[in-house]
Amino acid sequence: MMGMGLILLIWVSTTMCLINVSLEFDPVDNYLIDCGSHTKTPVGDRVFVADGLNSDVLSTPQNTFVNTKSKPISSTIDLALYQTARILYGTSHYTFAIKKHGRHWIRLYFFPFVDGNYNLSTAKFSVLAQDFTLLRDFQPQNGSVVKEYSLNITSDNLVLTFTPFANSFAFLNALEILSLPDELIPDGAKTIGPLVKNQSVLTRALETVARVNMGNQTVSPQNDTLWRFWVSDETYLNHVNFVNFVSKIGAVNYSMKWPTRNVAPSFVYGTATTLNSQLDPSTLVNVTWFFPVDPGFDYLVRFHFCDIVSKTPGQLFFNVYINSWLVAMNLDLSILTSNILGTPYVLDVVTSSSYSVFLNVSISPSNVGNTYPNIILNGLEIMKLSDSRGSLAVRDSKGNSKKKIWVILSIAIGVLFIAMFSALVLFVVCRRRRRSSPVDHSTEDHFAINGGGISEPMENKYASGTAIISSSKIGYRFPFVAIQEATNNFSESLVIGVGGFGKVYKGVLRDETVVAVKRGISQSQQGLAEFRTEIEMLSQFRHRHLVSLIGFCHERNELIIIYEYMENGTLKDHLYGLDVPCLSWRQRLEICIGSARGLHYLHTGSTNAVIHRDVKSANILLDENLMAKVADFGISKAGPEIDETHVSTAVRGSFGYLDPEYLTRQQLTEKSDIYSFGVVMLEVLSGRPVIDPSLSREMVNLVEWAMEWEKKGELEKITDPRLMGKINPDSLCKFGETAVKCLAERGIDRPTMGDVLWNLECALKLQGNDEKRPDLNGDLALETGVSTTQFNVGSVSNLEGVSMSRVFSQMVKAENRWTETG
């Protein structure tokens, strides 16, 4: 029996070996070293040699070995390599004879363990290879890491130099030097974006920054002919709900000369991320992957495509972007692969990260042909290119401080310039005002009270004839010239925001009202529809916690909306990003309560609930007293009764805030707003963005991360560190509980905005006992809800017309209803 088993085992392993030999690349130069080890270490089908005794490739002033029993937490490589390390004091050199000139991989393995006298986390060192700086003042700190570089070596030796920092030391757990197939990295990549310094890659050093297999599957080194590790793409994705993961390894057919198996294995080409087929076909989405990068470097971005999803060629067209730059429009793989489905195709692009710490890769379906919209991406590699000084390391502080001085200088000059310019403008405006005021006085008053009055003649003169506002009696129509005057002819210095719709300017009307002016850039059907929705919604729904409409302008192809000015900008800017004082817990609760009131009013204020559809921290504005108001009604929708008028059923909203149920079933209810509001509550609690790809995998998506900790009952873990110890535990508990209920998978399990409001008031109450300002009123009644929900009576007089008065009476009724239930 034993004998049989052994023979079978030998037979199986020989056949397996035979199969693999035919697939595998055999590198001419092949140095595999397990540093600090006294024995050989097999890893998959390769053997790393020991360098523990005397190493003929290393020259170092002092030999020190360490080993550990501890293991890296999430290692992708065989653990054995990490159990030993060589410590290098003083400058040390590894020298390798190179038999074949050309590209080589240098892989350096680091795992900073602690062993008796040595704490490898305290190491700090630089690594040079030939004339390239691979690492400068490197401190391996966060678990195990493999650094991979590729260098075109044109001499007979490769020298790696380790230089410890001041009194520190260097260390290394393992090392690989391998020749690469010549065809792997050809020159002649397409250049994208304005800031690429040098598009040639032939002689530059490359560092692998990301190597990702799409389709939510990792590929281990054993399954790659060049022993590469491919991580899964899920954590880099903007929204998992936008995509489908597919796997069809057998469909891959390397029918072209290039790319070969060595460029990427079939495990990479045979899995892909595609568009979620349950999305509405008219939906325009970008599937985006975010990659953290070092600013200021050029990058080689390699896209791996392989159509494993189409039944027949010519069915798949999509657009490819890096950051906002178009890389390929209406890309049709079938043409590029001679109509053989399953044939891999590689697109190389050299781009610059410029000043961004992210490199964003987006793919969107293109609307050519009448095929079902879809996209595909099978793999992606991002490689940093060495700069003009032959370095892959971020510039040292010396260079930085020089640069900083320049930045400060240019800012100072800019500020001076703006100040002078503003003074000039002020002077001119004052003069004009003084001249015009005696003449214009009556008009000015009229203007202030009712923009419609002055606009009548202008309207006749300029209006394009297409009445886009159904009820033209709404009033508030401003002449374009008045807006030009208010914004100093749309001066760039008055821009306070830029959005999808266009720019937002700060302006001052003649009656000295400070306003925010949103100027649309597109006359597209969609832009027009959003403009119209926004004005209709804002003129119908007036509430203390909804941003108020002051007027609009639609003439000379201009789409302009004028709002009250909100001194303190967006909630988002106050939570993170901008350098503003930290909001206290009480302030945060009050902001949540304010916005919840605004939304509750939208949901219940008329017979048909109005769904905002884009609730997010960037759409909650704060006035000078930090009172919250909900803004941006461009895509909001009235309930089902009026729904026929809206043709588009496309999924709209913002990444990270979208209700998963709405995304899959396209059933729009006010519960989608509740979900988004739940996300905002988590943002308020944690003071971080909803999606932050710079964080570790489990933290990237705020909702997933928060749910994890809420399940364990340890919400403090996600609390904004600046609030540590300042939140009453009961208040935190109530708040967390409410947020989680809002995020329930199914809409029917989520609370109403009224319930949310009640719970938030409760959380505030619980906090109130701790902090100053105890509530005068003892009970938790919702009486505040009534008193703060007031109408701007002056504006109601402007709401002429039958439909307006109907809306008004409904609103009054709704108010009563609320009072009763409250």
Ligand SMILES: *[C@@H]1O[C@H](CO)[C@@H](O)[C@H](O)[C@H]1NC(C)=O
């Ligand atoms: C051969 O390659 C296959 C995958 O291609 C892998 O599963 C298997 O472990 C390899 N066999 C050996 C002996 O390395």
Ligand SMILES: *[C@@H]1O[C@H](CO)[C@@H](O)[C@H](O)[C@H]1NC(C)=O
């Ligand atoms: C090792 O050094 C790191 C960095 O200096 C430090 O944070 C850590 O606590 C040290 N670990 C031990 C066990 O001394």
Ligand SMILES: *[C@@H]1O[C@H](CO)[C@@H](O)[C@H](O)[C@H]1NC(C)=O
């Ligand atoms: C290690 O992790 C900390 C916190 O997560 C982060 O601030 C730091 O930049 C990381 N260091 C490296 C070298 O990645």
Ligand SMILES: *[C@@H]1O[C@H](CO)[C@@H](O)[C@H](O)[C@H]1NC(C)=O
């Ligand atoms: C680009 O880099 C290569 C090698 O680093 C160099 O030979 C070439 O002159 C550079 N080209 C430009 C335009 O700087």
Ligand SMILES: *[C@@H]1O[C@H](CO)[C@@H](O)[C@H](O)[C@H]1NC(C)=O
């Ligand atoms: C390496 O650089 C030389 C020029 O120094 C160039 O001719 C050769 O094609 C390069 N090899 C590769 C594999 O890029």
Ligand SMILES: *[C@@H]1O[C@H](CO)[C@@H](O)[C@H](O)[C@H]1NC(C)=O
């Ligand atoms: C992606 O893969 C991971 C690990 O296998 C799994 O936990 C996760 O649920 C997958 N994600 C999706 C959306 O399928």
Ligand SMILES: *[C@@H]1O[C@H](CO)[C@@H](O)[C@H](O)[C@H]1NC(C)=O
């Ligand atoms: C190689 O891929 C196959 C198929 O995906 C998988 O079953 C196997 O576990 C992989 N091998 C390794 C060593 O990951």
Ligand SMILES: *[C@@H]1O[C@H](CO)[C@@H](O)[C@H](O)[C@H]1NC(C)=O
């Ligand atoms: C790959 O494509 C070629 C050309 O169409 C075809 O002859 C061959 O049979 C295909 N191979 C596989 C495994 O499908």
Ligand SMILES: *[C@@H]1O[C@H](CO)[C@@H](O)[C@H](O)[C@H]1NC(C)=O
């Ligand atoms: C990439 O995406 C991140 C996160 O949304 C964003 O902050 C950044 O500005 C984007 N970068 C570029 C260059 O567009």
Ligand SMILES: *[C@@H]1O[C@H](CO)[C@@H](O)[C@H](O)[C@H]1NC(C)=O
């Ligand atoms: C996708 O992103 C690109 C680049 O940011 C942008 O130009 C394009 O309009 C976006 N497409 C859709 C459908 O959102």
